Amino acid sequence: MNGFAVSRGSLSYEEKLSLIDDRSLSDVESESARAELDGRFSHIQWAATAKTYCNGFRLSSWSSSLLRIGMFLLPSFIQHRCARERFRTEKLHPTAYLDGMRGLAALFVFFCHYFYTAFKVAEGWGHDNANYEIWRLPFIRLLYSGPSMVCVFFIISGYALSLKPLKQARSRSLDGLSNTMTSFVFRRFFRLYLPPMISTFGVLILLRFGIYEMTRDFVNDRKYVHNVIEHHPVLEETTQKQLRHWVREMYDFVHVWGWEKFGGATGYDVHLWTIPVEFRCSMMLFLVMIGTANLRTGVRFFCLACIMWFVLRSDRWEMVLFLWGMAIAELDLIRGAHEPSPSQQPSPPPATLLPLDSTPSTTPERRSPCNFLWTLLTIPALYLMSEPDAGPAGVPGWDYLGTLIPEWFSDKYRYYQMIGSIIFVFCTARSISWQRAFNSAPVQYFGRISYALYLMHGPVLHTVGFLVEKRVLDWTGTEGNRYTWGFILASVINIPLVIWAADIFWRAVDAPVVRFTKWLEGKLSIQD
Template sequence: MSQQRPSLLDLSGSQEKMGLLDDRSEKSPSELESESSYEFNNPTSNDKTAQWLPILAAPAVKLGSLHWRQLFVRFLIFLIPSFLQGRIVRDTGRPAKLFPTSYLDGMRGLASLFVYFCHYSYQAFTIAEGYGCGETNYHILKLPFLRLWYQGPAAVCVFFVISGYALSYRPIKLIRSGQWSEFSNTISSLTFRRLIRLYLPPAISTLMVILFLRLGLFEYTRQFATDRKFHKNIMEPHPWRMETTREQLSDWASQMFKFVHVWDWGGGGGRVAYDVHLWTIPIEYRCSLYLFLVIVGTARLQTRMRLLSVFGVFVFTYWNSRWDFLLFLAGMLLAENDLIRGAHDPVLPKDENDKSTTRKCTTSWFWDALALLGLYLLGQPDGRGEITPGWIYLTSLIPTWWGAEPFRYWQGIGAVVFIYAVAHSAFWQRFFNSGVVQYFGKISYAIYLMHGPAMHIVGYHFENWAYSVTGLEGYQYNAGFFLGACFCIPTVIWWADIFWRAVDIPTVKFAKWFESKCVVKA
């Protein structure tokens, strides 16, 4: 009896309820075997090729069965970017439900994408200097605002402010409503799950790098990675392939131990050779712990005293030039400010409803203009701001005692100003809540973790090919750079999309499940 085989659309539609390894077939093993059995002619005993034929054909026999075909097709569907899969178009385009702070997710998504653009660009060009600095920096893409597309340090400042906001919003909301039992559960949960949330995905991504190293995939582009003909500015050598897998795993374990880096305030501490871009993760973790300490320490204070105390910690942090924790604290203050003014309440405050049309337009223009000011400050050049037009005076205002990198000063202020303004701007919130931007928000962490491996393994092939097509001299080099980007950017997004679904989402679920198994039941 013939069996009806599932169509691609049938498998696609049912994938929402089935895992990649979940077999829902109702057929018996005998039926499956009878469908896909093969007959081989018995060769003569001295025909060695024929003796191996059944063994070599075994994979085909397996794939010929309905069970393995289902798994194989599901796997292929899983490799398709989520926004192209009909079963989840609604989920990955515009979310079914936008939350009041969803615009921050979109903002974080674009910031993550810009970090990748930074790491793609800085290997080819000097991007740290602003427009008009010296005699060579007159490219249009170095102008204020435009340079934000590839200014990674500015995006990191945005990350830290958003993290401070997101981590403190719910605890502060519970504090303000006096729900102390729920506050205790929430702050405990955040603290417990933070390590898993931050470190499990990069542990998996760096293990993937180990696997690719052992398979030799890095060797095809190792010479390209250190060739000055192609990388005229900063080079990122491949991680080193050791003699044995055991040595490699031992080295990985040692580096991951140092990666959980909470004991040293040094900016470069906690770097891992298997992905040099991950240096911000130990900083995120350390600042998260300090933020939780401040939240708990000020929880029982009156609102005025709590704000005064947090502001005191803010000033103390500022005087010690800790730009990273400063931005987390700024995010906390922005979260409390939004709660005080009822920014995310379902009904607008009475004074908002009573505003005249003219006053509303004026207010809207003010916040939009303030957002532009924040973007300008975010565009502070990473280097030589003291001789860059538009930044000479602002650079002179940086305190002489400021111990961090000078560019962190105005970039940090710009991040706070921009996020503060966007919280009041309907225009900017609509932009960051748009479908495409929200999609990047969902895969933001995956972009951050995957852009390094994807570029080193696949992207360098595209770049090498692009330069072979265009040449390496003058504008030919620029053309090769942009031609390579046309292939590298989709590759990184594709890798990030897969990692988001295969690792990032399950990590969040695992952290919640693991916590549920560890906590004391009420």
């Protein structure tokens, strides 16, 4: 199927699900694929709106171009309001709640990387009889717990990448499974790596224009940075050396030959270490799915359990999460979680991205009698996800749990975060209450821009964000409560700034990459 020719009415429900189901944390193909499916980019809203204004005012070509650029730079939900399009209450696909979950996870990862430069967010409440601030308490700390959110990312990735192949394997559609797996393997590299390569090349350009030099002193100044000093991209002597350095970094970024911690991390954006992890785990997951596709369901689960034990014992927590995503996906298929009733047949997603209306009717009409139980079980799951990033030692409520972590498990702080994330995703798949929350319009918006948010928050913070923070802190002061209130005031500017940049990157880069990858596959594939 040509990725540039998808129309809203030409796809069946199964075909739409086949595109939607190919997604992941950083892959985040769901939101971008959905953007492709619902025609937002085949009927470019901002361009149509700008054209209407231009025709109405009979502007010159220069004025028209400037107006179109200005319209494009507006956040997508504001464009909707400018165009005065009416929001239509329509239903999303059955796993839309995973998009919302991933969107909030990406937002909280951004909060983690933003807050840990100023505050010691890794330490738990009462760590070594100190640090009794309320924001360190379990549950509350999840709002900025990056490592826990990464665990959620990986489970969703395993789930999303497994759903369609498992559905085909269970229906004995082996020819379809073969086509799906070859498509997934081919597109995976482009989908994961093209957006960060573009974003880091943008960092290179900003470096050469001296934008990063404006904040280099700030990054290393303990007057302003009270906790983590994050790596600032290196400025080479010449543009040619900078390009060579970037090419070497991108070569190392495609890190498939080793599993060491943070392998493949690039100095142009240190937050992107999870992308090579995603790629490696995806390839391993594809191998497991192909190897178990022809097995009976019970045998497949037994083999999957053995592989999980081996992987866990080998201290590969990230692969454990991917495999659990696969297991949860098949359990959902077994219980028919993705079989909509006639009244729940999905229509095209709404044209708006952040409607004023109440939550779209995307959740099942009937409440499961066990809904309360599954929702209740997420409470201990969230507590386990709240394990302090500095480790459980010396933290009330975690000292004893820390003694139960196996000695061979190296990243002690990830142990309960991993377990809690698995339980939370498993229970959420059965909790209508949680699904309704994740299917709400604002949360779904963050789901759509989640990959862009992940890629953009580092460059924006290291440039404009730190400039804003410095100006505000110079005004409020850098000691005690003055520092805290100054940081909060800077956040009022910086958080919307990052979301705005992510919105633009999503429309300008992320969604076109999805379409390009689909188009490229169609052009290079053998035609029947």
